[in-house]
Amino acid sequence: MPLSIFIDALPYNEMKLNYSNWFDNIQISEMLPNIAYSSSLHWQLYCNKYPDDRGVFVDWVKEKEPKKSVRFLSTILRPLECFDKLSVISKKVLDRKIYRKNTFANIPYRFRNEFTEKSKYLFWNKKIYGQEPIFDGYTVISQDEGHLSFDETVSKLNASIEDGNKNIFLVLSFADALGHLCRRGEKYSARLKPYMAELKTLLDKYLTINPKESILIVSDHGMSTVNKKIDLQLGKHFGKQTKKTYIAYSDSAIMCFFIEDKKLIEPIKEYLLTREEGHLLTEDDRAFYKVTDRKFGDLIYILKEGNVFANNWFGKSLKKPNPDGSGMHGFWPEWTSYDQNATVILINGEEKLEEKYIYPSAHQLIKRVMGKE
Numbered sequence: 001m002p003l004s005i006f007i008d009a010l011p012y013n014e015m016k017l018n019y020s021n022w023f024d025n026i027q028i029s030e031m032l033p034n035i036a037y038s039s040s041l042h043w044q045l046y047c048n049k050y051p052d053d054r055g056v057f058v059d060w061v062k063e064k065e066p067k068k069s070v071r072f073l074s075t076i077l078r079p080l081e082c083f084d085k086l087s088v089i090s091k092k093v094l095d096r097k098i099y100r101k102n103t104f105a106n107i108p109y110r111f112r113n114e115f116t117e118k119s120k121y122l123f124w125n126k127k128i129y130g131q132e133p134i135f136d137g138y139t140v141i142s143q144d145e146g147h148l149s150f151d152e153t154v155s156k157l158n159a160s161i162e163d164g165n166k167n168i169f170l171v172l173s174f175a176d177a178l179g180h181l182c183r184r185g186e187k188y189s190a191r192l193k194p195y196m197a198e199l200k201t202l203l204d205k206y207l208t209i210n211p212k213e214s215i216l217i218v219s220d221h222g223m224s225t226v227n228k229k230i231d232l233q234l235g236k237h238f239g240k241q242t243k244k245t246y247i248a249y250s251d252s253a254i255m256c257f258f259i260e261d262k263k264l265i266e267p268i269k270e271y272l273l274t275r276e277e278g279h280l281l282t283e284d285d286r287a288f289y290k291v292t293d294r295k296f297g298d299l300i301y302i303l304k305e306g307n308v309f310a311n312n313w314f315g316k317s318l319k320k321p322n323p324d325g326s327g328m329h330g331f332w333p334e335w336t337s338y339d340q341n342a343t344v345i346l347i348n349g350e351e352k353l354e355e356k357y358i359y360p361s362a363h364q365l366i367k368r369v370m371g372k373e
């Protein structure tokens with residue numbers, strides 16, 4: 001069985017441009033990303049478990065917050081919302097100093113009690129990935145487990161290879177972390193390069209010791225430059241958001257509408273269809289991506305490549321914009337959104353790769369290569 005590697009946010013076009021001769025017998029294919037973020041995509045790709053199966057789409061679900069202290073604080077701190085900056089700062093202080101996790105994120109205090117954080121990263125720890133049969137028989141080394149540095153992770157890989165392990169599953173998150181901090185282009189490529197060089201040394205070592213084995217590398221999506229902040233001006237068109245009318249949960253590029261006043265569904269739908277910045281999911285789209293459950297929203301609107309929402313409930317930075325720009329993913333999947341496309345790479349493999357993959361076909365390939373058929 002092979003060395004199977006997951007690299008979060010490794011773009012297809014970066015590989016094609018700068019690494020097509022990385023190894024003698026390398027095949028590099030393109031993959032269309034699915035919708036949602038890492039906390040859902042890793043499950044979709046490796047375990048074939050979709051939002052409808054897991055009951056989670058984005059990191060927060062519209063379920064009443066169970067924690068009393070959070071409910072209490074959200075209620076008494078509500079007046080802070082009149083002061084935008086103060087409201088953001090207060091949530092940051094609570095999350096960093098008191099709760100030490102993303103408990104309040106940037107959800108308006110008046111809606112915080114309606115949502116619960118339910119994200120669960122597949123590669124966080126063995127308790128989670130250890131239950132998935134795809135990893136049976138594999139030594140899993142995950143950069144996400146205990147927030148390891150890249151160097152710590154590859155030295156674990158090195159030790160495992162030297163121990164004579166053949167069946168290794170490696171998770172690397174460096175490309176995602178780096179990609180969010182820089183626009184795509186030469187600077188991005190230059191920053192990625194030393195990591196790829198270090199990784200290559202170890203892959204060479206693996207192949208020298210195990211010349212008959214193959215190496216499979218898969219990413220969940222690529223990385224695109226953030227070009228534009230979008231404000232849909234919903235208040236102007238549909239009035240202030242309230243629990244009795246509508247709530248528009250916005251997370252970077254994904255907006256989920258929870259519409260209590262059913263008379264508003266059609267007008268909001270019609271309005272979104274006039275906007276060119278994103279795509280309103282049809283019933284067919286929702287069936288295809290397995291997000292049919294209404295608890296993910298009465299309407300789901302996903303921005304096209306390069307656009308992000310001006311107001312992001314997942315978090316808001318108070319820092320000055322980075323002069324190097326920034327990167328994002330999670331946009332509406334389109335083959336022509338080149339920077340956002342993911343990749344499937346096979347080194348020293350017997351199977352001839354398809355030119356293009358989508359998640360279900362990539363999942364089948366992963367299963368075959370990892371000897372799970």
Ligand SMILES: [Zn+2]
Pocket residue numbers: 009038176180329
């Ligand atoms: Zn990311």
